[in-house]
Amino acid sequence: MNLIDMSSNNLSGTIPVQMFSLFGLSSLNLSHNKLTGKIPNEIGNMKNLESLDFSVxxxxxxxxxxxxxxSFLSYLNLSFNNLTGNIPSGTQLQGFGELSYTGNSDLCGPPLTKVCFKLSDDKFKDRKPINEDGDESEFFPWFHIGLKSGFVAGFLGVFCVILLNKKWRETYVKSLNDLRDRLCVMVVNNINSFR
Known part of the structure; x- marks a missing residue:
């Protein structure tokens, strides 16, 4: 047997580990079912596998x-599951397109646009990936808080200098008066031009 296609059969539960002892299998399609659990490590025993579809x-x-x-895998589809973590790096798995992994919201790493945290310690394994759009990131809320507080501090600084420095205050009031006069002249000219 070199091909198994059990797609769209409403299968549920986990994949029996015995299936991964079919070493001669070149194509395995279990897509569009209700299979759960983790993808077993034993899948690495299927050295002749060329096509693998676990989507939906x-x-x-x-x-x-x-x-x-x-190493012979030329087609892979793991889309629309609940897979998490980093796509294994330095392998042909990153050579497949984004469509092979789409629909797994917590999956990260190339070829996806989500960037993963480097997991140097087990205590960080529960951290979620950063989305370049900022969906899962803690950076952007803090960036906006810093931006707003910087604007307020700058505005208050300039306002206090104008308020406390007599020369600057007089210049500021004079420029406001000049602006008011120009606006009045412009309004009067516009009214006269319509008559």
């Missing part, structure tokens, strides 16, 4: 590093 299921967890051992 409910798989969760990270993409196993063992998937990168499939």
């Amino acid at each position: 299921n409910q798989f969760s967890g990270e993409i196993p590093q063992a998937l990168s051992k499939l």
